Amino acid sequence: MNSGLSKLIRKTEKPYIGLHGKIRQTKGDRLKTGGIERLTKYVSGSIIIMNFCLLGEDGMKKNSLKAWLYLLPAILFLGVFLVYPLIDVVVYSFEQGYNSASQSYFGTGIYNFSFVLHDSYFLQAVKNTFIMVIITVPVSTGLALLISLGLSSIKKLKELYQTIFFLPYVTNTLAVGLVFMILFRKTEYSEGLVNLLLNSFGMTSVDFIDGPYWAKMMVLCIYTVWIVLPFKILILTSALASVNKDYYSVAKLDGTSPSRTFFRITLPMISPMIFYLVITGFIGAFKSYSDAVAIFGTQLNEAGMNTMVGYVYDMLYGKSGGYPSYASAAALILFSIVLTITCINLLVSRKTQSKQES
Amino acid sequence: MTKSKEKRNNPAPAIVKKALIYFFLTLWAACVLFPFYWMILSSFKDYASYNAEFIPKFFTLTPTLENYKLAFTAVPLAKYFLNSLIFTLGTSVIMLAVTVLAAFAFARLEFRGKNLVFTIFLSLMMIPNELVIITNYQTITNLELRNTFTGLILPSVASVFFIYLLKENFEQVPDELYKAAKIDGTSDLKYLFKVLVPICRPTVITVLILKVIECWNSYVWPRLITDDSAYFLVSNGIQEIRENGFGRENVPAMMAAVVVISVPLIVIFLIFRKKIMSGVSRGGTKG
Incomplete structure (x- = not known):
């Protein structure tokens, strides 16, 4: 044919x-x-x-009809599962005392928001999420930058390293989280591998899974960084590879020092990608949930390690569930925070970029 | 730092610098690989000897397959596995059909309001999943589709991003092909699946792979929509195994289950390494 x-x-x-x-x-x-x-x-x-x-x-008419037919499945699915829920979630969030069984409510107002904002579990979740975001985003971006710089300066074994570094991306978050839990935890039978390592450096062992808050937070952050790094390394490595080699040749001819080359050529050239990673990193970290479940189990509120998304799901389903109105209010609060921070990020990146251009 | 000093210092430390870079990269590679090594190692350890080790050993002289046997008999791991397979295949196939049709309409067909509709589609990309999941949960519950594959699959078949990706690719195919097919009397549908999709196979495969990875790892939606363990996917299965798995806490058997769950995606990754990595850098979101 x-x-x-x-x-x-x-x-x-x-x-x-x-x-x-x-x-x-x-x-x-x-x-x-x-x-x-x-x-x-x-x-x-x-x-x-x-x-x-x-x-x-009119020939257009026939084509139009056909085009709409082609679009129909997509429009149907998106409408039912994306547009309608978006409107509905706002409606839910203002309905007080919504009952999923009878599908009735007894008033409208901002009570749901005020309940959520005064719920100690929610405040705990907000605190956890913010700490996680503040630690993991800079650490993972910085580490990814270092690793990509290392990767782009070698030739031998580069593909092997790239393949290994990408592995966490294709693993099941829940499954590997279990391995991290085993490595970090301390039981009556065993100190756990990480604690033995700490002991050999002369530090006392800590229970990272059921122990003090900062220890739990540390494991969560380490695991999150481990999970998000492959994507960032991949993006930064390809960004570094796309920088025009002529710039480096000229810099070498001029005898420019490596650090100056980095700050004056490499960094400005890849800064759009870094900003992209920071923005997506912020969004991703604010929405993190399954990494926490992977390490601390489903009862995150009891563990004191819940995240904001986790709070939404817990309100919806499970032991403490059945409150879609509270869940909706919490979800809307979460997304107003994410939206605000994304806007700030965009403003900062635009300002920095325009400064570089001038 | 002056230039001359820089030059004097440069030749000798070049090797040192290389060595440092390799050391650093190897260190991170070890960090990445160690959990995998540990789960494989533990899965081959005998239950009794694992618990007897106060200081865990880094190797085992008596590997046993007992844990794998246990993982498939004591808990319905095979069932979880099969469920995930059905879910992944179902979602991917329906998603592909919906996406290809929509992308074709945007790329090749002319109709009034096309630009407006496309803009609306693009703006839908900004809607976060966490926001709509609440109502979807209610919808599926009201339709009494809890604990069914239909309920699991339906909400995740439409993806604006993939429509966008395919549309861009379809548009790169010369328009003359379409016109020739029209003169030939080829129907649009035949043209789409016999000409356009084969030409754009790389993008189609990329989209498929991304979806498969997403499906295999999905946890939140299945957790909300299934409470009957006959419909658990692997992620929920592993959580179930962890919370009330083997009667007693049996770490080696748990690790065997983890290995079984992790292997398929890793194998797929090693086969399609280049495709997956280029696909993720174009459209990945995890992170």
Whole structure:
């Protein structure tokens, strides 16, 4: 079929483009355009003409209908599972005392928001999330930058390292989290591997899973960094590879010091990608949930390690669930925070970039 | 720092610098690989000997497959596995059909309001999943689709980003092909699946792989929508195993389950390494 098609193209290319050009020229005149189109189709077969008779004069109409048919599944799915829920979540958040069983509520107002904002579990979740964001985003971005710089300066074994570094991306967060839990925890039978390592450096062992708050937070941050690094390394490595090599040659000729080359050439060239990673990193870290579940189990409130997204889900389902209104209010609060921080990020990145250009 | 000093220092430490870079990279590689090593090692350790080790050993002289046997018999790991497979395949196939059709409409068909609709689609990309999941949970519950594959699959089949990605790719295919096919009397649908999709296979495969990774690792939605362990996916299965798995806490058997769950994606990754990495750098979001 392909060869037949290409033959046809060769045959019909010239006159067709000619017609196409004419269509373009008379774009404003719809009557004429329709005429030319009709002419083309007239040549191509009588069946299509029959269709024309059935569907009326305007060729667009038939195409329109078909296009909408093609779009229908997507529009249907997006409408039901994306647009409607978005409106609905706002409605939910203002309905007081919504009952999922009877689907009734007894008033509207901002009570849900005030309940959530005064809930100690929510405040704990907000605190945890903010600490996590503040630690993991800079650490992971910085570490990814160092690793990518290292990767781009070697030739041997580069592919092997890249492959290894990417592995965490394709693993199941829950499954590998279990391994981290085993490595960090301390039981009556065993101190755990990480604690033994600490002991060998002369530090006392800590229970990282059920122990003090900062220890738990540390494990969570370490695991999160471990999980998010592959993506960042990948992006930064390709950003570094796309920097024009001529800049470096010139810098070398000039005898520019490596640190100056880095700060004056490399960093400005890849800064859009760094900003991209910081922004997506912020968003991702604010929405983190399954890494916490992977390490501390599903009862995150009891462990004091819940995240904001975790709070939303707990309000919806599970032991403490059944409150979609509170969940909606919490979700909206979360996203107003994310939106604000993303906007600030965008403003900062725009300002920095325009400064570089001037 | 002056230039001359820089030059004097440069030649000798070049090797040292290289060595440092390799050391640093190897260190991180070890950090990445160690959890994998540890889970494989533990999964081969005997239950009794694992618990007897106060200081864990870094190797085992008596590897046993007992844990793998236990993982498949004591807990329904095979069932979880099968469920995930069905879920992944179902979601990917339906997603691909919906996405390809929509992308084709945007790329090739002319209709009134096309730009407006496309802009609306693009703006939908900004809606975070966590916000809509609350209502979706209610919708699926009201439709009594809890603990069914339909309920699991339906909300995650439409992806604006993939539609966008495919549309861009479809548009790169010369328009003449489409016109020739039209003159030939080829139907749009036939043209789409016989010409356009094969030409754009790399992007289609990228989209598929990204979706498969996402499906295999999905945890939140399945957790909300299933409480019958006959419908658990691997992520929920592993959580179930962890919380009330083997009757007693059996770490080696747990690790065996973890290995079984992790292997498929790692194998796929090692086979399609280049495709996956280029695909993720184009459209990955985890992180």
